[in-house]
């Protein structure tokens with residue numbers, strides 16, 4: 437799947453991911469109304485609203501982008517109905533030939549990680565039959581439990597030709613509380629980066645490993661260091677747009693080949709219709725998905741422009 441991701445990035449010329457992180461408050465009123473008319477003001481109604489919202493955004497952007505990243509928390513808040521909307525979203529994005537990064541941030545003791553890996557990336561055995569669970573292409577993984585927690589994911593990835601992105605330096609303001617702590621004089625995120633490179637070294641696709649890393653756009657200096665620590669790992673870079681990251685901050689997350697990083701924006705794309713910049717271009721809540729398309733184009737231009745100048 438890392439090979440497919442690289443090929444799709446080359447084909448679209450767009451090292452970006454659209455984050456499908458739907459809060460009900462983001463969904464335009466006409467979609468909410470239609471969903472509530474059908475299912476009532478219920479968990480099912482909310483799940484229908486976020487699914488219709490996602491579908492419109494995917495339809496408006498899929499030809500421009502290589503990948504999407506649905507964040508499962510946004511769906512889980514609506515219980516079983518929300519998780520069904522997550523599954524529908526994953527399946528629909530596959531129909532559109534998009535690479536799906538399940539942002540599930542899992543990681544536990546070995547046996548439990550194995551079950552997470554099976555559910556999100558692998559196949560489950562039921563008597564004489566095998567089934568896929570959620571069937572994403574990549575999952576985000578938390579490394580706090582160490583090698584035991586990571587290995588089951590790597591094993592499933594090897595078998596299924598899928599991939600993971602391991603949290604190394606996260607984009608949030610408090611990420612330094614633990615991740616920047618010095619251990620033997622070196623920050624923890626660097627040590628985790630070294631482990632990612634080690635775990636990834638036996639999991640190579642054609643040019644990159646299918647064990648990747650997450651490094652926030654809001655920490656460009658750390659991004660530059662980590663790029664060198666993990667030269668063969670793809671870096672998923674969240675924090676663009678709503679959290680303040682810009683194209684000019686991101687050049688050092690990429691390798692000289694122009695590859696090696698993929699930048700996520702969620703609210704910046706899915707809520708673009710609320711921005712004055714797009715309202716001035718004729719966007720209303722009715723044509724919200726057109727704003728997402730414009731925002732994708734602007735994001736691609738911003739990042740490509742910055743990369744062309746380095």
Ligand SMILES: O=C(O)c1cc(=O)[nH]c(=O)n1[C@@H]1O[C@H](COP(=O)(O)O)[C@@H](O)[C@H]1O
Pocket residue numbers: 455457507539576605606607608650651652674675676677678679700701702703704
């Ligand atoms: O793993 C992630 O994707 C992630 C890691 C990180 O360090 N920071 C971060 O924001 N994310 C996720 O990336 C998305 C960012 O959303 P926006 O800030 O709306 O673009 C959310 O789904 C976060 O959960």
